Amino acid sequence: MKRVLQNARAKRKVLVVEDEWINREILGNMLSEEYDVAYAENGQQAISLLQEDADSFSLILLDLMMPVMGGEEVLKICRSDTALTGIPVIVITQDEDAEVSSIRAGADDFIKKPYDMPEVILARCERIIDLYEQKKLIDSAEIDPLTGLYTRDFFFEYIRQMEKYSDANMDAIVMDVEHFHLINEIYGRSEGDRILKKISSVIMTELRDSFAIACRCAADTFYIYHSCSSDYCMLAEKILGEMASVSFKSTKIRLRIGVNKSVDRNTAPEQWFDHAKLACDGLRGDYTKQIAYYDSAAHDRQLYHERLIRDMDSSIANKNFTVYFQPKYGIEGDRPVLKSAEALIRWIHPELGMINPGDFIPLFESNGLVQKLDRFVWEEAASQIAFWKKKFGFTIPVSVNVSRIDIFDPDLEDRLLGILDKNGLSSGEMLLEITESAYSDSAERLIEVVNNLRAKGFRIEMDDFGSGYSSLNMLTTIPIDVLKMDMKFVSNMLKDDKSLKLCELVMDISKFLEVPVVAEGVEEKAQLDKLKDMGCTIIQGYYFSKPLPADQFEKLIKKETEA
Amino acid sequence: MITLDALREFGADTDRGLATCMGNEALYLRLVSSVSSEKSFDDLSSAIKAGDLDSAFEAAHALKGVLGNLSLTPLYEKASEITEFLRNKTDTDYGKLLDELMSKKDILTDLCK
Numbered sequence: 001m002k003r004v005l006q007n008a009r010a011k012r013k014v015l016v017v018e019d020e021w022i023n024r025e026i027l028g029n030m031l032s033e034e035y036d037v038a039y040a041e042n043g044q045q046a047i048s049l050l051q052e053d054a055d056s057f058s059l060i061l062l063d064l065m066m067p068v069m070g071g072e073e074v075l076k077i078c079r080s081d082t083a084l085t086g087i088p089v090i091v092i093t094q095d096e097d098a099e100v101s102s103i104r105a106g107a108d109d110f111i112k113k114p115y116d117m118p119e120v121i122l123a124r125c126e127r128i129i130d131l132y133e134q135k136k137l138i139d140s141a142e143i144d145p146l147t148g149l150y151t152r153d154f155f156f157e158y159i160r161q162m163e164k165y166s167d168a169n170m171d172a173i174v175m176d177v178e179h180f181h182l183i184n185e186i187y188g189r190s191e192g193d194r195i196l197k198k199i200s201s202v203i204m205t206e207l208r209d210s211f212a213i214a215c216r217c218a219a220d221t222f223y224i225y226h227s228c229s230s231d232y233c234m235l236a237e238k239i240l241g242e243m244a245s246v247s248f249k250s251t252k253i254r255l256r257i258g259v260n261k262s263v264d265r266n267t268a269p270e271q272w273f274d275h276a277k278l279a280c281d282g283l284r285g286d287y288t289k290q291i292a293y294y295d296s297a298a299h300d301r302q303l304y305h306e307r308l309i310r311d312m313d314s315s316i317a318n319k320n321f322t323v324y325f326q327p328k329y330g331i332e333g334d335r336p337v338l339k340s341a342e343a344l345i346r347w348i349h350p351e352l353g354m355i356n357p358g359d360f361i362p363l364f365e366s367n368g369l370v371q372k373l374d375r376f377v378w379e380e381a382a383s384q385i386a387f388w389k390k391k392f393g394f395t396i397p398v399s400v401n402v403s404r405i406d407i408f409d410p411d412l413e414d415r416l417l418g419i420l421d422k423n424g425l426s427s428g429e430m431l432l433e434i435t436e437s438a439y440s441d442s443a444e445r446l447i448e449v450v451n452n453l454r455a456k457g458f459r460i461e462m463d464d465f466g467s468g469y470s471s472l473n474m475l476t477t478i479p480i481d482v483l484k485m486d487m488k489f490v491s492n493m494l495k496d497d498k499s500l501k502l503c504e505l506v507m508d509i510s511k512f513l514e515v516p517v518v519a520e521g522v523e524e525k526a527q528l529d530k531l532k533d534m535g536c537t538i539i540q541g542y543y544f545s546k547p548l549p550a551d552q553f554e555k556l557i558k559k560e561t562e563a
Numbered sequence: 564m565i566t567l568d569a570l571r572e573f574g575a576d577t578d579r580g581l582a583t584c585m586g587n588e589a590l591y592l593r594l595v596s597s598v599s600s601e602k603s604f605d606d607l608s609s610a611i612k613a614g615d616l617d618s619a620f621e622a623a624h625a626l627k628g629v630l631g632n633l634s635l636t637p638l639y640e641k642a643s644e645i646t647e648f649l650r651n652k653t654d655t656d657y658g659k660l661l662d663e664l665m666s667k668k669d670i671l672t673d674l675c676k
Contacts, residue, residue: 022594022601022629029585065624094628114631114639115583 012058017046019066030118043069060089079106088128144216147200155215169262172272173224174280178254180220202242233259256283260294323380324547328540338560340397343381386423399431404438427457435463487521507534565675580634599672611657620649
């Protein structure tokens, strides 16, 4: 017996089934030092003892020829009753032909009569008990007791073994139950378990004839590794179909299935299922479908986004973000005059290089991180305005972006004023751009904030005007100082009549609101002329200049002072 | 009282018998002493007298097992011989074989007195 087990647990119990009392005494004498020994005089006694408390027995020593019920009958029962299959049986026999037939019938070993030396018998008993106990340990780690499917660790181990012998295309499938924890809570754990068992039995039935294995990975999450036969996953459809016909207390359960088709063998098996799980998780709350396929392009995008999110803070600290300035020119007179600039953020990533703002701005807007970027730009822009003011003796006002999320920052006003104050600037020297869609989104709060900012002397530019969904009624109540025409109108104004009409409409609205219009995205003289005809007074765009780093922008200021 | 020496003289492999009993002499001698009153001797004799070879085989087989485990060689060998004849239902003089077995048993019984 393994020392650890021996020390940690009580003596094992051995059942001696033998009709001759002398033989029972001899065996009992041999075994009793190592084991607790129970006796049965015939098969019937043995079976009733076993059925009373099967778990207490570690071994059966079974004589074959007995009255009432012989050993072969006992062996048959032991090997068909699931409560008894975990107990090893050593058959005691005088006849060699009985050895073969009893091994076939499921005996684990045999002892000859006349008995072998006690050392031999004891060694055989010990070995077989150890073997069974180890097997039980392995079994309990291998199989999920609730569902009979593999456990996660063994599942992946078996996948690695399958991988050694097969390179067939395989699908990784992840399946779970929507709101399973609620089912447990509302209908009780036993109902939850019933559902899990049903799912497992459906999986097992469907997989019976396939090259596939399955496990229950966590509470209600199932993993299936399955040979892939076509572009879509028949198996997933079948399981859903089968489950749809089962009714539970909770009337309806909703399975979600994520499929990673034809796994990529350059990555580890765990990753195949992570990807399938991503697809599965993507179905959360989507009641239009139950099966989703993993999309590696989408996943790459997601990974890229994760990278950007992860790197943002360090990039701010390391000044991998920089602020560029795009000039806005007044075109009322004969000569265009540099009026102001828009601060635009650029990200020069130390490893990824220049990242398109279109890649990271919408991302950071969607998760609120844009707030950090905005604050960075405010700081940078303010210090630049102050620097030029000191250097040239006049102010080039710079407009900065105020994102939707900033509107809900209760300290917005103080924060902006603090930055200006630190740089010795007044609120009139930094312009604030708020996108039109922010207006329609949370109008009341926004109007309140904008009114407060304007009361402090800030000027507000409504960005991307025309792209949002402002109602005409709202326009009359919006407190703004400048309209920035959506650049799509400008870029299409000479190509289609509709865009041209929209430009004119924006101009009309601006006249009605008595605010000037800034036209963005102006690239050609023809566009400029047309806009000028319409009464637009401020132009921003490549026609004059692309966004420039501060030092280059400074040359434009210098030129302006010389003119 | 039976002794190991007497048993050895009778022809028993006492070393092996003792070993099977884990060297427990008292147990060994107690079991040997009681073997003469084993019911299987009676079962065997009545079955043979009745010509019931199947029952006779069962009894002989059982006896053979016990005698072998106690290493009572003279008895064991005779019991084995009878068992094999019975197993094959050999046509032989079972009465004579039984007498031979019984006379050896009687010797043992006397030794145990």
